[in-house]
């Protein structure tokens with residue numbers, strides 16, 4: 051099968067291209083600069099299903115780069131329910147939620163998620179990104195202040211900007227620093243204390259119990275973005291709020307349906323008033339079309355799988371332990387991860403890309419990540435194991451990590 055090269059447009063003479071006057075020529079200059087700095091990225095193309103052993107760019111690889119923690123992207127029960135929903139309800143919802151695009155299956159998914167998260171109500175958004183950005187922007191004004199961990203996700207940062215609230219950033223997981231910031235604020239105006247549940251680049255956990263206490267003592271709204279935690283942490287994958295036993299102490303929980311749940315979407319979980327307010331004020335809810343019914347059906351099936359097939363989560367954690375121990379035995383610096391996300395920190399950006407490229411040639415896909423996504427001296431190859439990797443696949447990947455690591459003088 052021929053693989054399209056997403057980075058190099060082929061010559062297509064029927065496309066009109068600007069000849070004399072190109073007001074976008076500065077974009078080409080920017081791209082040339084990225085290439086000079088070795089920061090230009092070609093998109094890798096998946097030419098099979100998103101699964102543990104698959105094919106990218108025509109090469110068969112062990113896949114350590116997806117967020118498909120439980121293998122649900124290809125689970126037969128999700129496929130079946132999605133197909134049935136297409137047959138019963140078609141492929142699109144035809145409208146935003148607040149006009150004609152609320153289908154019974156959307157409400158069923160929200161009821162199921164509320165039960166799952168042990169909260170009064172849930173609203174589903176098109177993605178985790180829009181859930182975060184839409185919610186922060188809706189619940190705050192420019193009179194308010196956000197107190198935010200320095201490593202929080204981009205969608206939180208964008209939501210803060212859209213809200214026009216003042217943003218105060220605290221050093222990663224430093225609850226005392228957050229406390230000092232709050233103490234220095236004027237008494238008026240609302241305050242939102244916000245953290246990721248699992249941080250996506252290091253795989254470590256936010257200090258939820260201490261942050262909840264701080265929020266309670268200082269009257270802050272407490273918000274947790276649990277995108278990498280649902281389906282991974284807590285009873286039946288209920289997330290970090292369950293893992294830490296802080297039910298009822300987090301006012302706004304955000305989750306995604308795009309990672310462990312295997313489909314697409316994001317959601318906000320909290321009080322009935324919070325959810326009804328978002329129905330009226332969250333701009334992605336009001337101005338962007340709702341999910342196709344097949345997506346909602348697949349997500350409902352995923353919740354069934356989480357409660358009825360607990361062995362999948364057990365396998366995820368078995369694989370996580372096996373792979374982390376293997377990387378540590380090889381002598382790599384794997385940082386402070388507590389989750390199935392394990393970084394292999396090499397420091398220099400060019401070295402991280404080299405390690406990733408050589409691993410790919412050897413049949414292992416693990417994405418290199420450098421500045422500005424992580425600090426300049428903390429470049430890494432990020433690995434994510436899933437429940438569906440076999441022990442043989444993980445041993446193969448470890449063997450290749452060892453060989454390429456030696457070749458590049460890293461271990």
Ligand SMILES: *Cc1c(COP(=O)(O)O)cnc(C)c1O
Pocket residue numbers: 177178179180182203205246248250275277278306307308309314315316
């Ligand atoms: C992936 C991610 C999101 C965005 O979720 P999508 O459903 O992919 O839009 C939000 N927050 C965090 C921490 C994430 O890792």
